[in-house]
Amino acid sequence: MSFWIAVAVLSAITLFLLAAPLWRKNKEEGERADYELNVFKDQLKELDRDLERGLINQAEAETARVEIQRRLLAADEKRGKTTISGQKIGAGTLIVSTVIGLGLVAGSLALYLKIGMPGYEDVPFASRDLQKERQMASSEGMAAEIAQLKKHLEDEPGDVDGWMLLGRTLRLTGRPAEAVDAYRSAVKASERHPSVLADFAESKIYASEGQVDDETFSALKEAVDNDPSQMKARFYLGFAKMKTQDYAGAIQEWTDLAAMAPKEIGWLAQVNEQIDMAAKAGNLNRDDFKPSAQALVLSKQFELQWEEEKKQRQEQASQTSGPSQADMEAASEMTPEEREEMIRGMVEKLADRLKENPNDIEGWKRLAKVYMVLGEKDKALEARNKVKELSGS
Numbered sequence: 001m002s003f004w005i006a007v008a009v010l011s012a013i014t015l016f017l018l019a020a021p022l023w024r025k026n027k028e029e030g031e032r033a034d035y036e037l038n039v040f041k042d043q044l045k046e047l048d049r050d051l052e053r054g055l056i057n058q059a060e061a062e063t064a065r066v067e068i069q070r071r072l073l074a075a076d077e078k079r080g081k082t083t084i085s086g087q088k089i090g091a092g093t094l095i096v097s098t099v100i101g102l103g104l105v106a107g108s109l110a111l112y113l114k115i116g117m118p119g120y121e122d123v124p125f126a127s128r129d130l131q132k133e134r135q136m137a138s139s140e141g142m143a144a145e146i147a148q149l150k151k152h153l154e155d156e157p158g159d160v161d162g163w164m165l166l167g168r169t170l171r172l173t174g175r176p177a178e179a180v181d182a183y184r185s186a187v188k189a190s191e192r193h194p195s196v197l198a199d200f201a202e203s204k205i206y207a208s209e210g211q212v213d214d215e216t217f218s219a220l221k222e223a224v225d226n227d228p229s230q231m232k233a234r235f236y237l238g239f240a241k242m243k244t245q246d247y248a249g250a251i252q253e254w255t256d257l258a259a260m261a262p263k264e265i266g267w268l269a270q271v272n273e274q275i276d277m278a279a280k281a282g283n284l285n286r287d288d289f290k291p292s293a294q295a296l297v298l299s300k301q302f303e304l305q306w307e308e309e310k311k312q313r314q315e316q317a318s319q320t321s322g323p324s325q326a327d328m329e330a331a332s333e334m335t336p337e338e339r340e341e342m343i344r345g346m347v348e349k350l351a352d353r354l355k356e357n358p359n360d361i362e363g364w365k366r367l368a369k370v371y372m373v374l375g376e377k378d379k380a381l382e383a384r385n386k387v388k389e390l391s392g393s
Contacts, residue, residue, distance in 0.1 A: 041161050052231060073145040073165075142173055153185075160190045167203060176207035187219075194227035201236055212240040229298055231257060238274065247282025248289075251275055255286075256295035262306055347374070361390045 146169055153162050163186035170179035183200040190196040201219040205212060217240045223233035238253035254275045261268050279286040291299070347370050354363050368383035 044161070044165070073149060142169070146170065146173070157185070158189050160186055160193075160196065163189055164196070164199065167199070171203060171206065176203065179203050180207050192222065194223040194230045194233065197223040198230055198233035198236065201240075202232065205236060205239070210243075212243045216240065217244075228294055229260070229302070231260065234260075235271065238278075242274070242278050242281070245282075247278045247284060250278045251282075251284065251286060251289050252292070254278070255289045256292050259291035259295045260299050260302055262302070343370075343374070347371070358386075359390060361387055364390065 146166065149162060149166050149169070153159060153166065156162065163182050167179045167182035167186060170176070170182055180200070180203050183196070183203045186196050187193075187200050197219045201216045201223070204216045204219075208216075217237075220233050220237040220240055223230050224237055227233075234253055234257045238250040238257065241247075241253060242250035254271050258268060258271050258275070261271070275286050278284070347367070350363060350367055350370075354360060354367060357363070364383050364386045368380045368387065371377070371380035371383060
């Protein structure tokens, strides 16, 4: 008897939970979902830039990319299901939702009576293959996300980032041929952008287990011709030339790439290994090959760019790390009014920086604390709300 009472109580709770969202106004969740989509897309682009500059290795990049992709797919699902409306639910809709809810409960109960076993003990935790269960759950979840992304791309075939995301996801889940098709669609949607061509060619090489056909070679050549700074395309173009036994051409491509790359980047050692292999296979001397004039010009440009980015990171770190020792010594000799003015100046700098980089959650936390110390509770509350928004809580 107690079992059926529990069933009735749980059914009532389930109906309430199912109906509750219908009684509340929608608070423009669609806009929030669009914002999250843009954030995750920016994170994917930043991840690719970090990988290209050698700030992270390939394994770290793939791990981070899968997590960002999962969140992006979840945000896209949220956007698709959300409607911006503040109207109350009509009586007809409420009746239909109630009938559906009751039907679900009744159907579940009938199914349980048919195949269920009340009172039957659960499977012991120790005897379960948890790793297999996790793999199955992950595989099923990823398949659903892929299907959802495909549906989104049917409605928006010009979404280049969506096609790229689908291609990466299909490759990670062991579906290389489908990944090639996704990247081919990305090439079309991007109007043959050089970086997309490089990813397309890479996917074809992986799908064919290292073989290079005419389409792959042409895509790589087109990418480098249109944008000589495409390092991924240069690497695979050298690989393609080596496959066709053009060892001198391969060495020249990789020599140019080595000249363009920063000296501390992790994959430079692999490039040098490839040069040695090509030189040995073609009976050539690698010292006879020098960087082209184009590669030397690009090298200088990249060097200036990376130095500027390094300087910006250092400036950002100094802005967020608090006052320096010189600032502390100067503050000790100030009057209370001068100290407060100095503090407010530092706070304004932090606030201005956060306007340019609004996703810096640690910066918002510091800003909230400082505003509380200064007694500006309204501004502190705004900063705390921004922290909650970024943390999703």
